Amino acid sequence: MPRLPQPTPEELRRDPLPLRGRTALVTGASRRAGIGYAVARRLAAYGAAVYLHHHVPHDADMPWGADRVEEVVAGVRAALGDPGAPVADGPADLSDPAAPAELITRAAEALGGRIDILVANHALSGSDGTLEAVDAAMLDAHWAVDTRSVLLLVQAYARLRAGLPSGTPGGRVVMMTSGQDLGDGMPGEIAYALQKGALASVTRSLSTALAEHAVTVNTVNPGPVDTDYLTGDAYEAVAARFPAGRWGMPDDPARLVAWLATDEAAWITGQVIGSEGGFRR
Known part of the structure; x- marks a missing residue:
C-alpha cells in the first residue's frame, strides 16, 4: 500500500473555520453555564451549523434553574x-426510548439532511x-438518560451516515464521561458513575462499529467543571486541587471537543481523553 504524501505547506496552515460546511447536534445545551453551550459556541465559531437539544424541565427542577x-x-x-x-434548536426528553431517533431526524432536517458531528453531552x-441509598429506580433513571439514550442516538446517527456517499x-461522535474510574471514584453517585463508566467502556467498540462509515468515536472526561453547581468552602477546596488554582471552566473541555470534530483529529478514535487540568484526586 503506498504511503500517504507529506502535507503541503498550504495544508499545514490552519483554517480559521475548520468546520465550515459541517453540521453538528449537541445535546444537553440548554444552560449558558454548561459544557454543552460552550461546545456549541466553539463548533459554531469554527464554522459549523449547529442544532441545540434542550430539556428545560430537567434544569428547572435543579437548584441552578x-x-x-x-x-x-x-x-x-x-x-x-x-x-x-444555521442555528436551530428543539426539546427532547431522552428518557423516552423513541426520543433519540426522533431527535436525530429533526436535527438532520433542520441542518439540510445531514449530521456530521454528534456531541452527546446530556446527563441526568x-x-x-x-451504595447504601441507591435503589432500582435511581439505577433505571440514570441508565435511561445517561447510557441508553446515548447508544440510541449513536445508532440513529450511524443509520443516517450510512445513507451518505x-x-x-x-x-x-463525542461522548462524555466523568473520571469515575480515577482516584476514589464517585462513591456518592453510584448510579451516575456506573452509567458514565459504561460509555467509557463502549467507546472502543463503537469506534470499530462506525469505522466503516468514516466516523471517529471518542469520549471526553472534562474533570470538575464550574457549571454553577458548587459554592463556598467546598468550591475553594476543589479549586485548590488544580495546579492552576482554579476550576475547569466549560470552555476548557469545549476546546478539546471542538478540536476532535476537526479534520486535524481524523486519526484519533476509540479513545477516552481527559481534560482535567492536572486535577489531583
Missing part, C-alpha cells in the same frame, strides 16, 4: 464564524446516592 432557550440560542448564534450557517443530575468526511 433553567435559562430561557431563546437566550441560549442567541448566544450560540452570536458566536457563528460562518454567518450563513440528582436522583442518585451512595461512501467516505463522506467529517463524521464524529
Whole structure:
C-alpha cells in the first residue's frame, strides 16, 4: 500500500473555520453555564451549523434553574464564524426510548439532511446516592438518560451516515464521561458513575462499529467543571486541587471537543481523553 504524501505547506496552515460546511447536534445545551453551550459556541465559531437539544424541565427542577432557550440560542448564534450557517434548536426528553431517533431526524432536517458531528453531552443530575441509598429506580433513571439514550442516538446517527456517499468526511461522535474510574471514584453517585463508566467502556467498540462509515468515536472526561453547581468552602477546596488554582471552566473541555470534530483529529478514535487540568484526586 503506498504511503500517504507529506502535507503541503498550504495544508499545514490552519483554517480559521475548520468546520465550515459541517453540521453538528449537541445535546444537553440548554444552560449558558454548561459544557454543552460552550461546545456549541466553539463548533459554531469554527464554522459549523449547529442544532441545540434542550430539556428545560430537567434544569428547572435543579437548584441552578433553567435559562430561557431563546437566550441560549442567541448566544450560540452570536458566536457563528460562518454567518450563513444555521442555528436551530428543539426539546427532547431522552428518557423516552423513541426520543433519540426522533431527535436525530429533526436535527438532520433542520441542518439540510445531514449530521456530521454528534456531541452527546446530556446527563441526568440528582436522583442518585451512595451504595447504601441507591435503589432500582435511581439505577433505571440514570441508565435511561445517561447510557441508553446515548447508544440510541449513536445508532440513529450511524443509520443516517450510512445513507451518505461512501467516505463522506467529517463524521464524529463525542461522548462524555466523568473520571469515575480515577482516584476514589464517585462513591456518592453510584448510579451516575456506573452509567458514565459504561460509555467509557463502549467507546472502543463503537469506534470499530462506525469505522466503516468514516466516523471517529471518542469520549471526553472534562474533570470538575464550574457549571454553577458548587459554592463556598467546598468550591475553594476543589479549586485548590488544580495546579492552576482554579476550576475547569466549560470552555476548557469545549476546546478539546471542538478540536476532535476537526479534520486535524481524523486519526484519533476509540479513545477516552481527559481534560482535567492536572486535577489531583
